[in-house]
Amino acid sequence: MIRYLIRRLLWAVVLFIAVTFVTYVIFFLVPANPARIAAGQSATPERIREVEKFLGLDQPVYVQYFKFLKRLVTEGSLGFSFTTRQSVNEQIFEAAPVTASVVFGAMIIVLSIAIPLGIFSALRPRSVLDRVSMVYVLIGISLPSFWIGLVLSYFIGFKLGLTPLSGYCEVVSVPEASVCGGLVDWAYHLVLPCVTLAIVVAGTYVRFVRAEVMETMSMDFVRTARAKGAPERTVIRTHVLRNAMLPVVTMVGMDIGILLGGSIFIEAVFGLPGLGGLAYKSVQTFDLPTLQGVVIFGAVAIIVFSLVVDLLYAWIDPRIRLT
């Protein structure tokens, strides 16, 4: 177990270096000068060169990369934004909770829709409920998230006035100038973004749960359970579900990791200051440190959640041992 964790951590380091290096290289392959943008439109060539020197852009890529790694390891700092000179750590620290709120909120909704719906569809294939849920799945998979977001925002937020149109409220450490704050306001502002993301994601999950449950239902041990005289409810609950949920656990873990990297469309539609928006802004302004910060956060999120998935998996499925 300990050895397993150590090996996983070593892999994480390798993955981390690969991800950050690729981000660096891609960034420098793009023919644009971040110093020019940072210095402003009317800057003179001398001024731009000064900015280049200040930001360290005059040095070769590998030197810059090495400096970035050194600062990260020794100071735990992701550096400072090229454009705003704000600490990247701080920016991520502000944006990550926003994205995390949306992602976890959405995941809870996804699972509470997809698990029952998937199970019922699997138990009654071709029934009305199954067909309705398949139509829903098709809608969820086909429609883009920003469209669903805008439609919901228009009808529920604007026409019915049930939810705020956009914005985010802090739960703790509410800024003084802010108009809202606290748990209730926070949840109130997150309803629509979470629902929107959930609608998009849940479709795939309904299909997936349905397929897994159907497959498990045809297993020999399910027949054994019936031959024991177990009522159908018990068969489903104690014999089908746990086996069917194994792959779902994997998918949830991986998706949380991926979504934590930021969902640009949802954040844009609902004006949420999350990681997606931060990444988008930093790409536009060639703000390498900020972009790098978001990429690293996303990579770490995926690494952490895939580890969590593996640990959970070993806990649920006795056949798997972490060695």
Added chain:
Amino acid sequence: MAEPLLDVRDLRTEFHTDDGVVKAVDGVSFTVAPGQVLGIVGESGSGKSVTCLTVMGLNDPKFAKSSGEVLFRGEDLLKASSSRLRDIRGNEIAMIFQDPMTSLNPVHKIGRQLAEAVKLHKDVSTKQAYARALELLKAVGIPRAERRIDDYPHQFSGGMRQRVMIAMALVNDPDLIVADEPTTALDVTTQAQILALIKRLQEDFGSAVIMITHDLGVVAETADDVIVMYAARIAERGPVRAIFNEPRHPYTWGLMGSLPRLDVNVERLYQIPGQPPSLLNPPVGCRFHPRCAFAMPVCREREPVLAVAAHDPTHEQACHLDEETKAREAATLVASLTAGAGA
């Protein structure tokens, strides 16, 4: 003969598939007396497994339709409610399946799976259920059963898992055990152990057993009576001695002739020519006639009925051949089979 425990009358089971109706069991009747071991032999797809799944009420009701009567102590199981069937399953009639590797739930400890079977039918505490489970694990010969009760199925070998399945079948002391090819998935030495175990426990517990198999050797070792099934119907039926000493159906001859033997060197084993017929569209007349060396014109036209053999009232067979030919062919075959072994 004593009051039968199980009396199956004119059982028919059809499956509705996209290609048409498959008559998997087509007019099968038999009885099982208390404590009796009935062997059902046949090729894959002859309807032997479906017969038993129908008796257990385990066919998928969406696709399978059954008619006839399955009288268990006089109660028709085909007409029983699903809750009544659940009371009987695992309690009065238990089943052992073919593949022990997949028949146990991989995520639950075997103790829990056994105890579940007890608690479904008996109003006992969890502790008592586990005690009963442990008792059975010992009875089926699981070494260090006290420790292994907390193991998961993947920690057992195939033979040990089949022992667990047998323990699970016996845990509520059933009157009838349906064993669907219980040794097919096991290696030969394990097969012998499992068969001996089933035989011993059957005697200890006094349960009746329906032993489904494609292996005549298994039948010879365990069964009192034998049914030979071919293409969803009964070809021949009788006491095990009668079937082995005086087989009366060309299909049975084929099965016996194709047994491998240690005492005779042959280039190739005998095989029954052709394939088992499709049950979507079975042959007209005798279903075995396309593969039968003795086929006569009448075999292509009229289906033979199961009739009592002239020489033995307990022996029934469905074949148009005259008694004289049958007796002669059977004698020749048995003589050739016992020539080496009997010497």
